[in-house]
Amino acid sequence: MPVHVGGVLLDLERLERFARKHKLWVVEDAAHAFPAGRRSADGSFRQRSNGARSVTCYSFYANKTITTGEGGMAVTSNQALADRIRLMSLHGLSADAWDRYSTNGSWDYKIVAPGYKYNLTDIAAAIGIHQLARAEVMRREREQIARRYSEALAGVEQIELPLADDSRVDSWHLFAIKLRLNRLTIDRDTFMKELKQSGVGCSVHWRPLHLHPYYQKTFGYRAADFPVATGQWKRLISLPIFPGMRDEEIDHVIRTVERICARHAR
Numbered sequence: 001m002p003v004h005v006g007g008v009l010l011d012l013e014r015l016e017r018f019a020r021k022h023k024l025w026v027v028e029d030a031a032h033a034f035p036a037g038r039r040s041a042d043g044s045f046r047q048r049s050n051g052a053r054s055v056t057c058y059s060f061y062a063n064k065t066i067t068t069g070e071g072g073m074a075v076t077s078n079q080a081l082a083d084r085i086r087l088m089s090l091h092g093l094s095a096d097a098w099d100r101y102s103t104n105g106s107w108d109y110k111i112v113a114p115g116y117k118y119n120l121t122d123i124a125a126a127i128g129i130h131q132l133a134r135a136e137v138m139r140r141e142r143e144q145i146a147r148r149y150s151e152a153l154a155g156v157e158q159i160e161l162p163l164a165d166d167s168r169v170d171s172w173h174l175f176a177i178k179l180r181l182n183r184l185t186i187d188r189d190t191f192m193k194e195l196k197q198s199g200v201g202c203s204v205h206w207r208p209l210h211l212h213p214y215y216q217k218t219f220g221y222r223a224a225d226f227p228v229a230t231g232q233w234k235r236l237i238s239l240p241i242f243p244g245m246r247d248e249e250i251d252h253v254i255r256t257v258e259r260i261c262a263r264h265a266r
């Protein structure tokens, strides 16, 4: 279950090779990755894993790149799986039940499997279809903001910036910087407190699973069991990035980050 964190697509060929070798399915968590893509070694441009044993899952929750309030979408090139998902998402009703309200539809329907009620509502779909039309426009707006951040903050030695790459189209769902803690006299939490005091909303994506009480209690995990995840977590801050962000807001974020870094430089 690869997660395309922040909307940066992972190397799909490598994933698929790994999955084939170990006879695994690929279930992509693409909740951040609509729209996103990358150029493969063979030159083709791909937006998802499309093998016979792949399914890509998008989220349309309120804070995602396109939204229907709640909801999502599973995409697959596997026809049998697509049929199964459709069937199970609406009570396990036989396929012909879909048009039982149309003129030529039959009044009869049959339950052929013990299904769920996981269908997107018509009202949510009505929102989503218009969001869909704006998805690329909104992505470009976020990309512009990312470019402004990257250019303006390139010389700030106290932080590491996300790396853009010409072979990729990133969704820019997140703009996560990493603090160079050895160049700062403050920790991440203090850095975030100062950002918030200046009116810059920020967050961290995410607290690793092994640092959540449930997983610690249930599996006995300690911070030191996953030193890489623990170390990265202590450095991460996601800066604001959203379509409609005004120039002066972007400038305010940049100036605030610069000021905090200068004030607490080591």
Ligand SMILES: *Cc1c(COP(=O)(O)O)cnc(C)c1O
Pocket (backbone or CB within 6 Å): 003, 029, 031, 032, 058, 059, 060, 061, 071, 072
């Ligand atoms: C939001 C999110 C999900 C969950 O999406 P839902 O539509 O709320 O089920 C899963 N994975 C990641 C990485 C997310 O950000």
